[in-house]
Amino acid sequence: MLLTVSTVLGIATRSGRPAPGLPRFAVAELHRNVSLLSAVFLALHVGLLLFDPYAMLRLFDLVLPFVGEYRPFWQGLGTVALDVLLALVVTSLLRHRLGRRTWRAVHWAAYALWPVALVHALGTGTDGFSPWFLTVAVLCVLSVVGALFLRREVRV
Template sequence: MSTEALWYAARGTGTTCLLLLTLTVVLGIVARSGRGLAGLPGFAIGAVHRGASLLAVVLLAMHIGTLLLDPYAKLGIADVVLPFGAGYRPLWVGLGTVAADLLIAVVVTSLLRRRLGVRAWRAVHWAAYGAWPLALSHGLGSGTDAGTPWLRAVAMACALAVAGSAAWRCSPSFRILPRPHRPPSPRHQPAAPTTMTPRSEQT
């Protein structure tokens, strides 16, 4: 793959990953409320939220892989794991590294949610709110398209979506809807009482 192709791949995967991370944050807030969105019921919102987060990790891996292969970026394995050590724009690349570490931690703990428990999972899950602004800052500070109108428009749209969702989450109008009660399955339903007929009445 040529250097120019790697450059385009890094830009495309990075921008798409930011969009998916934005979608993950917004849908996470909506799923927390138990409400539907765009005609989808609450349980479907949760499924889309999980799918978007997993897809974001896939795009993140592709983004990191293309940057490792790009001779212009000059990044090593340590640079994409440990923040602020890269030779190319260490501050902005380091912010992206922290965001990537947080996102991976959120996804891994989500997959191990039953083993970790709800409290530990929820504590780590809050890191998604910190990963998003770090990823946005990384894209605007280290990307070669930072000054272009299209990337600014994408960043503004992402910022408005997350800010609006966060404002709704913190507002008094935000209420968590109770989950619908599921009737017990026939296997676990109590047996119906039977009426015994006295022998004297049996003929």
């Protein structure tokens, strides 16, 4: 859900439109902070899985997708999402040295990160197809699609 909020805020930041009750710079700051919080929770998720005997996650599973022992395809999608997120974090930390154009080119990968992470959650999670999780997933999809639609409306 944090990745969804981060994605929606990132789309809102690019739209140039302030959120209700927030100036544009506040939306950008909120996006940065939620993105950082997402990265922290992802680090906790991955770190704890290293100690989970059921998932059997190994260190190289964190960087090499589709070689895991537990649901390799779905776990591999999580690895791809993690690798993309790491690239986004590193380039964001080095943004002032990379230049806007390079940073922006890498940052476009966030549009791939979000659906890959969502599909990973659906396929790997033990609650992936439970009604409550599917409801949350649908709400996340509707939020991102709605943000994209509103961004399109601003540009037209």
